Amino acid sequence: MIKSQTADGGDMDQLVSAQAEIEPTVAPTLTTRIRAGRSAFLDGLLRPSLVAVFVALALCLGVMIAAATLITEQAMMAQGAALFAQDPLDDYAFASSEALRFQRQPPVGAHVALIGTAALREGLTVGGDIAARLAQRLGHPMPVVDFMSGGQSGIETAALAESLGPDFRGILVLGISLSRLAADSSELGGLVREPRLAFVSAAGDAEIRANGFEPPHRTGNYLIDNYKFFVARYRPILWHLLSGTAPVHDTRTYLGRPAADTAEWASDALILKARLSHYQERAEGNLGSLDRLIRLFPDRNKVQIVLMEIPLNPRAMDQVIGRAFVEAHRARVQAFARREGVVYWDLNPTAGLLPADFQDWAHINSAHAQDRWTSQMVERLIPLIQNP
């Protein structure tokens, strides 16, 4: 019988039997320890305890204190303020940051400021492109402020315009439309309850009062005065903070979007008709809002104001609104502009836009139409800038 031996000449059988004696005692000890540890952790996790309550309250309080400390005007105007935006389409978060930056550091030198709704915005190329076109024609830089946003109300227009400051110099282009003049001021109640801008504005508050509402109580504390803006966005803000990602503002969203189908067109037409049925009774009140806005910039040697009509789909003009209605609107706004000493531009008769250039009744969705509309505006801006 051959007996196996270990390297040092020991007996292998003895070694194996010795191991067998050791292993049963070591293995259960480790397993037991792990089991006991797991059980202790689960015990702590699942049983109610004062420690857990304390940690929960401390965490909650800590997050709130962190929010109160970190969410300030300075944070909202910083480069990383995009963290506070809901998503790339959150026009009002991005506009708030820009407005706060202007409040801190007013624009120096002549600027062109564009303020209006998405229909005005979608008709124009991005601000940088307009600035480049102007600079090329003028031979000197002409920065462009893009304060155009989806469904902008008179309250927001006033607040954004005021952020340019009393020393603003240049051209202020304000979007105007049939729909805007027919807007129901009672709709603004929703915006008072659910403000979209993250800054307080005296002009915005004045506009709220002029429309029969009371602005919220202002404390002077940034977070308290604007808490609804941040509370409404707390989930994306937390996600942006945890993931380290921030949305990039998507300023032109209709380009390439397919035209409204028959059902959508019919639905839009109904809404537009319903709204325009109140045009006559509401137009003067809504022009009053524009009048208050114009009065924010009384010196025409410093600020030229242009009321610019939004693009209008010829199909909507012919089939939904009616040419006579549009002509009467143009005459009304022209007369108002003359009274106010401001300029009124309607590029629709000269831009040659076709129904195929629109997504719906007012939003341009083709690049060449946008380019044509922008070129027309730039052509009109040049003489106004050169000979104010």
Added chain:
Amino acid sequence: MKNLLRRAGQAFQGLILGALLFGAIVTMVQIETGARVFRYQGF
């Protein structure tokens, strides 16, 4: 060691409860005050 793990479990429970409590408080404020991201496109 066992005690430390129990404490870790309690702390983890606290973190979960804290996150839930914070979410509940903010959601309650959101509902109570009507704070939401107002979406209004077009008209």
